[in-house]
Amino acid sequence: MISNLKIFLFLMVFVALSFLTAHRHIYIDRFVSLDTSTSEPIEPLVMLAGEKGTIKLTKVKKKDTDKMTTNEHPVRSTFAPMDKNNSTTGAYKEISLVNARDWYLGWFQLDKIFLNCEVKTCRLRKGWKYFNTSDAVVFNGVISSLGTPPKRPNPDQIWVVSAWETPYHSRSKVFSNQGWKDQINWTMTYRLDSDIPVPYGLVKKNENKSNKDYGTIMTNKKKMVAWVVSNCNTPGQRKKYVEQLKEIVPVDVFGRCGSPVPIDIFGIINKTYKFYLSFENSLCKDYITEKFFMRQNLDVVLITRGGGNYTKFYPQESFINSNKFKNAHELGKFLLKLDKDNIAYLNYLKSKENYRSLDFGVSIRKGLCNMCKMLHDKKIHRNVYKDYNKWWWNSDCNSKPTDIIL
Structure with a gap:
């Protein structure tokens, strides 16, 4: 009886883990920590x-x-x-x-x-x-x-x-x-x-800046653009925009709209990619999600597409706003140019060193x-x-x- 119970419990755990693994891309954009014991300052x-x-x-x-x-x-x-x-x-x-x-x-x-x-x-x-x-x-x-x-x-x-x-x-x-x-x-x-x-x-001044080895960071970045997404058809038509962007530059898509999501996907993106698409599902006033805030802490240059004013939170030279370009083709041409200019690219990374996003x-x-x-x-x-x-x-x-x- 005890043996059968152990087998049953093992199967239940296995099924649960299998489900979470198969569907982890569904939660990847919405998982945030609400641990209120954090030591972050509470003053407004x-x-x-x-x-x-x-x-x-x-x-x-x-x-x-x-x-x-x-x-x-x-x-x-x-x-x-x-x-x-x-x-x-x-x-x-x-x-x-x-x-x-x-x-x-x-x-x-x-x-x-x-x-x-x-x-x-x-x-x-x-x-x-x-x-x-x-x-x-x-x-x-x-x-x-x-x-x-x-x-x-x-x-x-x-x-x-x-x-x-x-x-x-x-x-x-x-x-x-x-x-x-x-x-x-x-x-x-x-x-x-x-x-x-x-x-x-929220954004605060980064008072604990580390001395980053930008030479090594640049050496490891062999790929261009990454995008992790679970909602394909959206009011903002971001999928169609990305399809048009891919006509100019390579874009690796992960999640429900692309390839399976590796467990350490953002570790991989941080190390090997130059750009990340922080595209919102809707183009509405002030709607800027964790796709922007939490990814700004990575050593990648974010490309934004949304209805919010991103410069209320970060310097405009710390990310690339797709709204500055007529269409995806124009953005793609700019990315190809930036890919060949390490100094200009590093200026984007270094300009956000002084700030840190809080979740x-x-x-x-x-x-x-x-x-x-x-x-x-x-x-x-x-x-x-x-x-x-x-x-x-x-x-x-x-x-x-x-x-x-x-």
Whole structure:
């Protein structure tokens, strides 16, 4: 009996490992660490585009915080401040994630999320059982299937919508329901005009620069362009763009749209490739994902294609923006020229030495810290979106790219 049980358990583990190995490319673009025990500094950083694409990183000042949390929206109205007696940093504020995905929640250490925040007196909860007692309720704006809004237990409860996919990939049509008008107070999304902006990554000055052996780095780079991708048919038509780019330069594609993904794919890319395609699935305002942020830490030159302003985070000379070229053929010709100019190529690599990308987990934690602080702010104004759905779909998405050769 025991022997049969061991055999059964072995087979179950084998099947599970086989599945994960066969499908690992599905998760490769979305795997980020949300370990809240990280030693990264928690003080807010502001990333501003300076002259000629340079970046200034400064601590947030009080007046800047006010601007970030109470910025006006054309589809939003502002009501009177909340009761001052209910806005002190002494009492704990409860934030409930009522319908977040299980895998999303599994990465949070709920009891530690606020330990390094400026304002620590908040608790993060999950599930509907905390709905009636929470000071803020966070709804998942991508997968929500709520229908009409629930009854708000008290008028001071803040309703927040979180979303890190573009409108094209927001499968939920819930917020088009008329009942949701004048219900949402704050937004927490990748868009920088959100009440609580949470981009897919943050950037800090690299104070621990190592002396890189660029001679060896260049010697090992024998290949041109790599791309790891799992979603082939997208609104931004990136697959078609890459097919046209391949007419000029060699591009090795890995994932569901190409060859199987080696286990150490980004180690291989870091060592042997000169360029990596950081192409977004949708060309929407501010939509810049980990495809850019986390790959900027590699010794490769990124080629971007998206709707966001990348120079808000990194110097413009540290990556190649495909938007600067008429089409994929023009970009390909530039890459061939750059491939023969080691000095020009190295300038791209060296220009990002002074900066380091922090992962999505750090960005989310900073966002939750800001939410906690906002809940405790005595001067906070309660914002109400007249039509959240209209605000969300007004994301300046380009559904008809002009860089595709017809």
